[in-house]
Structure formats: C-alpha cells, structure tokens
Amino acid sequence: MNEGKSNDSGSEKPITVSVIDDDPLICQTLGMILTESSNGSIQALFTATNGIQALEHAKQEHPDVVLMDIDMPEMDGIEATRRLLKLTPRPHVLILTALSPSSTIQRAIEAGAEGFVSKTDPAENIVNCIKEVCLGTPQFNTDSQRQLLNDLEKNRFRSRRDEARTLLQGLGERELKAATLAAEGLSNAEIAKDMFISERTVKTELSNACTKLNVNRVLLSRIVERADL
Numbered sequence: 001m002n003e004g005k006s007n008d009s010g011s012e013k014p015i016t017v018s019v020i021d022d023d024p025l026i027c028q029t030l031g032m033i034l035t036e037s038s039n040g041s042i043q044a045l046f047t048a049t050n051g052i053q054a055l056e057h058a059k060q061e062h063p064d065v066v067l068m069d070i071d072m073p074e075m076d077g078i079e080a081t082r083r084l085l086k087l088t089p090r091p092h093v094l095i096l097t098a099l100s101p102s103s104t105i106q107r108a109i110e111a112g113a114e115g116f117v118s119k120t121d122p123a124e125n126i127v128n129c130i131k132e133v134c135l136g137t138p139q140f141n142t143d144s145q146r147q148l149l150n151d152l153e154k155n156r157f158r159s160r161r162d163e164a165r166t167l168l169q170g171l172g173e174r175e176l177k178a179a180t181l182a183a184e185g186l187s188n189a190e191i192a193k194d195m196f197i198s199e200r201t202v203k204t205e206l207s208n209a210c211t212k213l214n215v216n217r218v219l220l221s222r223i224v225e226r227a228d229l
Contacts, residue, residue, distance in 0.1 A: 014043035015134055018061075020054045020077065021047075021069040021096060026119065030067070030096075034130070037123035042130060049073075051080030058084055058091065065130050067096040067117065070104055078104075078111050085112040092133045115139025164227035171209050178205040182217065183224035 017034060019027045024047070031044030045063045048054040050072045058066065066084060070077040081093045095108045095116045105116065115138050117126045129139040168176060174195070181191045188206075192199045210220050
C-alpha cells in the first residue's frame with residue numbers, strides 16, 4: 001500500500017483515498033476537500049454510494065485508504081469493510097461517521113476497520129488520520145474511544161447477567177421466587193407472607209437454593225441481582 005513512497009521522478013506519490021457514503025454530495029465534497037487540504041499528498045481516487053460499488057471499484061483501482069460510511073443500501077459499511085480487507089492489496093479502512101449507534105464501533109473493529117473519523121472533523125484532522133493509518137497507527141477520536149469503552153462495559157454486563165441467569169435456571173420455581181424476594185431485602189417473614197408459605201418453608205427453599213449453587217445467602221442475593229430478572 002502507498003505510504004508516501006517516491007515515484008520514478010523522485011517525488012512522493014499521493015495517498016489514494018476513496019470515499020464511500022450513500023450521499024453523493026458528501027462523497028464529492030469530501031473528496032475535493034481532502035485533495036485541496038492535503039496540498040496534493042492525498043488524491044481522491046473514486047467515490048461510491050454503497051458497499052457493492054465500493055468493492056467493484058476497489059478491485060480495479062486499489063485505493064490505499066477507504067473512508068467508509070456505515071448505513072448504506074445494498075451492502076452496509078461493516079460487510080463492505082469485511083470484504084474489502086480480503087482483497088490483495090488490502091486497503092486501510094477508516095469508518096466515516098457522524099454519530100454511531102451502540103455496538104457499531106466494536107463491530108467495525110471486528111470487521112477489520114483501523115479507526116474512525118467524523119464527518120464533522122476539520123479537514124486537516126481527517127488528512128492526518130489518513131496519513132497516520134498508512135503508517136500503521138490506528139485512528140480513534142475521543143468520541144469513538146468513549147463509545148468503545150461504553151460498549152465493552154455493556155457487553156461485560158450482559159455476559160455477567162447471562163452467566164447469572166444460567167446458574168439460576170437450576171433452581172425450582174419456589175426456590176427462585178424466595179431468592180428473588182430475599183435479594184430485594186425482604187425478611188423471611190415478609191417472604192412467607194408474599195408467597196403464602198410458612199417461614200420454615202422459606203428457610204428450606206433458600207437453603208436448597210444455596211446448596212444447589214454452592215453459595216451462601218449473601219452470594220445468592222448477588223447472583224439474583226446480577227441476573228437482573
């Protein structure tokens with residue numbers, strides 16, 4: 001891939017960039033702005049308004065960097081990124097976005113994207129990101145970093161929740177009900193009243209639940225809380 005190598009005349013070759021967005025005006029405008037703002041060090045190679053067009057052009061023209069929108073018809077930016085990176089030579093892909101829905105960043109990274117640039121970023125920032133990603137440096141702006149951390153935390157929460165729910169599947173209906181009420185802070189007497197059973201039976205149900213999960217009553221309540229039933 002082109003990383004500022006010199007051509008036969010001794011001058012540096014421009015980095016070739018393709019802009020993929022379902023809005024043709026954004027494609028054309030951004031392409032022109034990058035060429036002008038980079039003083040010729042970046043050349044807009046082609047534009048496309050969906051992932052299928054992007055793949056067809058890339059197979060023929062081999063861009064160094066692709067600025068890829070996410071939400072597009074026919075083939076979205078995530079799938080297009082995944083397919084682009086199977087090409088030889090493979091381009092660098094930066095996700096071009098304004099506001100990303102939850103999990104978009106993680107999915108894009110899994111597809112092979114090396115960073116994110118905002119459609120509202122100053123042109124010089126985007127130019128710098130393009131040059132840096134060609135040198136092998138991933139490009140994540142503050143918003144994308146924040147969202148990635150939020151998504152990871154959500155995934156971690158879902159993972160813990162699912163593990164807890166799996167554990168609780170081994171409990172009987174009354175054991176789970178008693179454990180849930182106990183986790184809400186109800187006393188044995190209050191649980192007994194709510195379930196229309198004796199306090200002795202409540203103790204038995206909670207004891208059985210603890211035995212099945214090999215935990216004490218405090219940990220049983222923590223598991224119920226984590227399950228978020």
